[in-house]
Amino acid sequence: MTVSAIDRYRIGRNPQPPVLAAEQLDSFIAGMRTESPYVLGFPGNLDFSYSRFGGLLDILTNNVGDPGSDEKSGISSKAMERAVVEATAELANAQAEATFGYVASGGSEANQFGLDRGCTYLPDARVFCSSATHYSVVKNVRLMRRELAILPADQLGRMDVAALERECRKDRGRGAVVVANAGTTMTGAIDDVAAVVEAAGSAGRVYVHLDAALSGLILPFTEQASSWGFAHPAVGSLGMSMHKLLGMPVPCAVALCRTEFVQAPPVSEYIGITDSTLSCSRSGLAASLIWYAMAVRGAIGLERTAHSALKRAQYISDRLVDLGLRTLVNPNSIIVVFDRPAEWICRKYHLATEAEVAHIVALPHITSEVIDELCDDLAKSRARLRGTGADPYRVDHHTAV
16 A cells, blocks of 8 residues: 555654654655755755754744844844844845845745835835746735736746836826846846836836845846845835755745835834734744854855856756757846756756746756766757657657656
8 A cells, every 4th residue: 555645744643752753754854865966946055054053953043023123032033133134235235224124934925025015105006027926926915905917028037118117007196016026936037127117107106026035145246236126216125035045944035125114013012022024923043044154154155155156057058058958047047947858857856847948046056966967867868859750849748758
């Protein structure tokens, strides 16, 4: 009889001997470590080790409310969190004293925080995003019961600003809340914020939330360093993921906004805090690990990590082109888009796929040895396809080759 995954981990009425539960955990960890080198398509750097900080797992580190707000419990890592917010604000061309921020559970919460700030500032405005925007925006707008207009994206994944302008002409006087991307999910495209703001201007006031989940730790070390993020005055909020490039054992992100868009926070006498966050109780563990990862790198180390990832993306693209595959690497992107291979290859290397293309995110855990293995598999698969007379650019994705 086949035993499902849930059956292996089902929790029963009687206590499970700790030694058996520990063996299951050890087996789970071993399996994850075996698979990690082959996770090429999803944006989480797996090259990290925080095992020396196991002591953090023996305490509750709960950051409740605003990072700048002390609380009675005294079990937070808010000082570290404030340092993280200050550092990321500086990378995003914001003045620390004019910026509110906190460590969120992930990019989706950071997007919701920014949308909430924008929609509070412009209560009559529609929300605009492109079809290449992360799905969390659609979900968040639905939860907020707001009206959303999804605009087309061009072949690179950038928002169609002409379509945005046409839509915003219908909304004169209402204003516009626009989600722009600094690294789209599939192609890593970066929207032209100045062009987006100009196009949306016919609606009136414009609030831009910049989803920089992917490229927030890349752009500060490129030729766009001084012009991205809060450098444009219409950008009111920004989110960047920390587990994508830094490498974290838990999903996490930094949510930032200009302090002018932060409402007077509620005060809780019970715990002694102010709170402008969405989540109230937040992971102090995540804040501690982000602080460590950034502190040991410094700006110099973060720059090295970013440049290394950009070079790795170009290397991967070159290897794939040598095989005869078509690739796309957007400027300042670490995503390599290429012709979608056979399904067994997509599964083996955990490739992200969409229609006729797949992509690799050139994160630090991806080694040249794994890329060599991938290329060998691609070459074998394409040779088999040619032998059948099939078009190697049009694979039946439901059939293993």
